[in-house]
Structures are given as structure tokens and as C-alpha cells.
Amino acid sequence: MDWLRQNWTKIRGALIGLGLVGLVAAGWAGVGLYRQRKAIETEIAARHQAEQRQQEAGASHAQVGADGQVTQGGTSLADQPRRILDFSGNTVEWNGRIYKRNTYIKAFLCIGVDRAGEMTETTTTGFGGQCDGIYVIAQDTARGSIQILMVPRDTMTKITMTDLSGNVLGKDLQHLLLAYAFGDGREKSCEFTKEAVSDLFGGFSIDRYMAVDTSVVSVLNDAVGGVEVTVPTDGMEVIDPSFTKGSTVLLKGKLAERFVRYRDVGRDHSALLRMNQQQEYITGFFDAVRSTSRTNSQIVPQLFDLIQNYMVTDMPKDEYLKIAVNALQSGDLTSDQIRTVPGTGVTTERYDEFYVDDEGLNELLLSMFYREG
Numbered sequence: 152m153d154w155l156r157q158n159w160t161k162i163r164g165a166l167i168g169l170g171l172v173g174l175v176a177a178g179w180a181g182v183g184l185y186r187q188r189k190a191i192e193t194e195i196a197a198r199h200q201a202e203q204r205q206q207e208a209g210a211s212h213a214q215v216g217a218d219g220q221v222t223q224g225g226t227s228l229a230d231q232p233r234r235i236l237d238f239s240g241n242t243v244e245w246n247g248r249i250y251k252r253n254t255y256i257k258a259f260l261c262i263g264v265d266r267a268g269e270m271t272e273t274t275t276t277g278f279g280g281q282c283d284g285i286y287v288i289a290q291d292t293a294r295g296s297i298q299i300l301m302v303p304r305d306t307m308t309k310i311t312m313t314d315l316s317g318n319v320l321g322k323d324l325q326h327l328l329l330a331y332a333f334g335d336g337r338e339k340s341c342e343f344t345k346e347a348v349s350d351l352f353g354g355f356s357i358d359r360y361m362a363v364d365t366s367v368v369s370v371l372n373d374a375v376g377g378v379e380v381t382v383p384t385d386g387m388e389v390i391d392p393s394f395t396k397g398s399t400v401l402l403k404g405k406l407a408e409r410f411v412r413y414r415d416v417g418r419d420h421s422a423l424l425r426m427n428q429q430q431e432y433i434t435g436f437f438d439a440v441r442s443t444s445r446t447n448s449q450i451v452p453q454l455f456d457l458i459q460n461y462m463v464t465d466m467p468k469d470e471y472l473k474i475a476v477n478a479l480q481s482g483d484l485t486s487d488q489i490r491t492v493p494g495t496g497v498t499t500e501r502y503d504e505f506y507v508d509d510e511g512l513n514e515l516l517l518s519m520f521y522r523e524g
Contacts, residue, residue: 260341265283265412267364270362273335285348297481297488304422338463340463422503434485438484
């Protein structure tokens with residue numbers, strides 16, 4: 152935000168000089184980028200005023216003011232210093248102990264992209280979709296087993312921002328879900344998201360990435376004969392009468408995608424609540440693939456063949472096939488192997504926001520990717 156505050160006049164002048172403001176307004180409305188950018192100047196001024204008021208009042212607890220600013224102890228949560236460890240190297244010191252990056256544990260970023268259609272062509276900034284699901288996979292290459300770290304899409308962190316032509320304007324504190332949208336819908340979008348997650352994780356190195364259009368969920372679902380889930384969320388009867396909380400349902404067809412993506416937009420932090428559905432579906436799908444593999448040894452390559460035009464990755468085919476096969480052979484995927492980045496969800500006037508608990512994240516990263524010694 153400091154960078155943006157200092158350079159906003161130059162950025163705005165450059166955009167006007169290029170004649171892009173009108174195009175941006177028309178082109179980015181569909182994914183909410185324009186609305187976010189128009190709010191930036193107001194947000195800067197409001198945040199400054201809120202900080203002054205909080206300092207004068209001497210507040211000592213987290214709250215949301217009438218202007219939508221999230222504060223704690225008189226300081227905006229967005230401006231509080233981070234407590235994330237430096238994970239950019241191979242060793243980390245924590246509570247007097249030294250930890251080393253486990254070279255057998257690889258980190259893969261998986262991105263579920265909210266868009267329709269194939270992902271074979273690049274797009275103009277704003278039309279490539281947003282991150283509807285963000286997962287960091289820890290694979291133990293020695294055992295083949297995996298753990299999954301789910302990252303809330305409303306996490307507030309610094310992301311790379313560009314103009315309509317793809318020229319980088321700098322970084323600003325925004326929702327993590329927008330990192331993908333500022334790219335080209337393919338590799339650049341993945342790189343922007345990977346960079347944002349890495350920075351959020353204290354410079355943590357991510358080995359590979361894969362982005363998949365979430366519209367393929369139903370295709371994959373039916374290819375394994377459907378996925379059985381237990382409904383974890385209240386109010387899902389609006390999708391189907393059988394979706395009462397606690398009921399067990401075999402998902403078929405479009406119901407699979409609707410189960411994964413449904414959220415009650417009238418409820419605060421509905422995207423956070425939806426992560427329970429995503430976790431339930433991930434474990435159910437994994438079980439369905441394992442079951443199918445007992446009679447069809449080629450199910451894994453067949454599934455990837457179905458989505459070739461709906462995915463973007465920096466991995467060669469043999470590499471991601473090996474990862475998937477090894478994971479299946481390692482045993483069941485249970486809910487204990489799926490974690491969520493800890494933090495605080497806050498509702499402002501405009502959006503839901505999620506602020507990461509750095510100390511909790513430190514512990515998670517150390518337990519998943521490091522060893523003591």
C-alpha cells in the first residue's frame with residue numbers, strides 16, 4: 152500500500168495517457184477488478200483517517216469501523232507487521248530450534264479457476280478468471296503420500312497488478328483470488344498466483360503449479376462413477392432437496408460442480424464455509440478414483456486426457472501422472488491430511504477479508520515441509 156500511495160498519481164496519469172481507463176471500466180467489471188481499483192483511492196484516504204481515529208481512541212481490540220477499516224490495537228490489520236518466518240532458504244530457526252527443508256517433500260500449487268471454456272489461449276487481463284480454490288500440496292516423494300494446505304481465497308496479501316496491456320504497475324494489498332485475474336489466463340496468471348502465495352508464506356519455494364477450470368469437476372466426477380459425500384453445510388437444499396446437512400449423497404452430473412462451488416452469498420464469509428464442502432469432495436473424489444483404479448489401471452491418465460484443454464501446468468505429463476499414481480498407491484486421503492491456513496475472517500462494508508495468523512502458518516509450514524536437525 153505504501154508503494155501505491157506514493158505512486159498512484161503516476162499510475163493514474165499513465166493509464167489516462169494510454170487511453171485505457173474506459174476500456175478497463177468495461178473489461179474488468181465482469182471479475183470485479185474495476186470495482187476494486189476504483190476503490191483504492193478512497194481506501195487509502197479512509198484507512199489513514201481510521202488509523203488516526205483509532206490512535207486517538209486508544210482501541211485495544213479488533214473491530215470494523217463504519218468506514219469498513221479493520222483495526223486491532225489502534226492499527227489497521229492490513230498495516231500490522233507480519234510475523235511470518237523467512238522461509239526463502241533451506242533452514243529456519245523457530246523457538247530456539249533449527250529446521251531444514253525436507254528435500255523429499257515437494258510443494259505443488261493447485262489452482263481452481265472460476266472460468267468457462269478451454270484454457271488453451273491467452274486472454275486479456277481481467278478475462279482469465281479468478282482463483283476459486285487455492286491449494287498447496289505437500290507430496291512425500293519417498294512414500295508417495297500427500298497433505299493438502301487450503302488457502303482461503305479472500306486472504307489479504309500483496310499481489311502483482313497490471314494494466315489492460317499486461318504491463319506491471321507494482322504490488323498492492325488485495326484479495327489473493329485476484330492474483331490470477333491480473334495475468335493472461337495461462338502461465339502468467341499461474342506465475343502471479345504462485346508468487347503471491349510464496350510471498351504470503353515468507354518466501355517459501357513452490358516447486359510446480361497446475362491450474363484447472365472448475366467447470367471440469369462434473370466431467371471428472373462422472374468418469375469415476377460419481378462421488379459420495381456427506382453434506383457439511385446448512386441450507387444446501389436450494390441445490391437439491393436431498394442436500395440436507397448430514398445426509399449422504401452420490402453426486403452425479405452438474406450436481407458435483409454445484410456442490411463444490413455453492414455458497415450462500417447472503418452470509419458473511421461464505422467462501423470460508425464452502426471450504427468444508429471442498430474438503431469433503433476432495434476426500435470423496437480420491438476414494439472414488441482409488442476404487443475405480445482397482446478395475447481400470449489407466450484411470451489416472453484417462454482423467455488427465457479428459458481435461459488437457461482445461462488446464463495449465465509447468466509440469467511435463469509424465470511428472471504429474473507419477474505424482475497422481477503415487478498418491479493413489481500410498482493409501483487413503485483423510486480429513487487429517489487436509490489443513491487450512493489459520494487466520495481471522497472480517498466482514499467490511501465492501502468485501503469479506505481474511506487475515507492470516509502468521510504464527511499458526513509458521514507451525515503448519517514447518518510441520519509439513521521441514522524436519523528438525
